[in-house]
Amino acid sequence: MTDKEIQKLIDRYLGGLTSPEEERQLARKLLRPDIPEDWKAIRLMLGDLAMGEAEYDDIMVHRQQKETVVSMRRRWMAAAASLLLIIGIGALIWMQRGNETQMPDKSLAVTTHVDRSPRPSYPETTNLRTSTSQPHASRSVRTLRTQSPLPTHPESAPDGLTSAPNEECSQTEPVTQEEPRLHYAAHIQTKADTVSYQDPVRVDEFIAKMADYYNVRQGELTCSVHADSNVVSTVYVFPDKQDINLFNRLLQVACWYSDETPGYLLSFSHRQFFFELKDVRRQLQYRWIAERINGKILLYGTNAPIGAETSSACYQEYRDELMHTRRITPKTRDI
Amino acid sequence: MTRAEFELTARQLRAHMLKIALDFFGSKDNAEDVAQEAMLQLWRYCEHIDGSRNVSGLAVRVAKNCCVNHYRKQRMDQRFNNVDSGMAVMVRADPSYSPQERLEAEDARRLMTEVMARLKPRERELFELRSLDGLSTKEIAELTGIPKKSVSAMVSTARMKVFLELKKRLRL
Secondary structure: OOHHHHHHHHHHHHOOOOOHHHHHHHHHHOOOOOOOHHHHHHHHHHHHHHHHHHHHHHHHHHHHHHHHHHHHHHHHHHHHHHHHHHHHHHHHHHHHHHHHHHOHHHHHHHOOOOOOOOOOOOHHHHHHHHOOOHHHHHHHHHHHHHHOOOOOOOOOOOOOOEEOHHHHHOOOOOOOOOOOOOOOOOOEOOOOOOOOEOOOHHHHHHHHHHHHHOOOOOEEEOOEOOOOOOOEEEEEEEEOOOOOOHHHHHHHHHHOOOOOOOOOEEEEOOOEEEEEEEEOOOOEEEEEEEEEEOOEEEEEEEEEEOOOOEOOHHHHHHHHHHHOOOOOOOOOOOO | OOHHHHHHHHHHHHHHHHHHHHHHHOOHHHHHHHHHHHHHHHHHHHOOOOOOOOOHHHHHHHHHHHHHHHHHHHHHHHHHHHOOHHHHHHHHOOHHHOHHHHHHHHHHHHHHHHHHHOOOHHHHHHHHHHHOOOOOHHHHHHHHOOOHHHHHHHHHHHHHHHHHHHHHHHOO
């Protein structure tokens, strides 16, 4: 309120026209010490009681204003904190999504519909494909991830293949038969199976997804001794980078499988990864070999009918070419 | 107002005063002290007024004044407790708490009493009903039976008289 407005209020007061509320307001305006001399007479007229009441009202108004400011500040702080929290959560989700897209093994764990290989349909397999129990699947993968052993073992011989199938994957939480949909390579058992069935083709699917994500081209090799179209061999050359972490992921994939799976053989070292499985339903045998070579990882996979003659010579050739040692060691072609 | 008349309304007034003090201090102990002091002061006022008057407005004003006085006293005590002896002298020298100010306040009260004595009884009554009891023109009209416009006019006359006399005496 300006001095002019206060003077108007004083004029109304002297004219007997002010309400008690306006008089309280006037008293509050006259509380300040630097008022014009004329107004001091009005202050006396209003009296001690009115001035005391004005002081009370003034203190209360200031307190309320202070509380409002504090409350507004708190609200702003709360709003800012909420905003930060939302941004943080958003960033976390975004990062997690980024990680998920970088790690096909996670997405594979829940998207089980990818199946490029021809195969007979089993009722149980169909169930597996149609199941989308994502929360369970994520939990299962997470458990697996935390419990699965690291692929790097400095104590193992760098160049030798260390066979340790049972110990390395024994910590992996077994996927129970009661929850067949939880795991990417879940155990499905029919009456004909002596052990729970786990489809080996899912390793290939995982590798294909990894290759697709990191733009690694698939190469085909002819590895059958005799020209045999049933023997399928593929090769990938991944960059050996920490963010790809291929060895670790391959080991995790291997750990999806029970060591009681037919033909189960897992051998690995810091430099090499070797994994074999047999699909007794389709009568196929699978083999995957990964090796660190000159800053790259050569990943070779093959599947062939059980009993078919296969040779790793093609892989060896590819490997030698990558290492530029083909001419030097032409004899060491068989694993 | 007789003591008996005062005691009739005292309980209700005390509750009202206690609430005012509680709103101000937020602590029941302080509020109780203030309510007690306010009741005593209100009785001092009521001793000199007509028993038929509604004193609830006056009770509010008295309670608020007691709150402010109590608040000032607390702040004063706090200052003395917080400062050393040297600072205490400076605080005591603060003009807002000086004996001089209290003397000036006494002078002002005496001056007002003298000026008010120059008003006609009716003018004085209406002036006090506004300034002490805090009644509105309408309430005064209902209480006194004087038409509202006349109340305004009489209050205005009383106020102008007081204002001019004060200016004269204060040499403003």
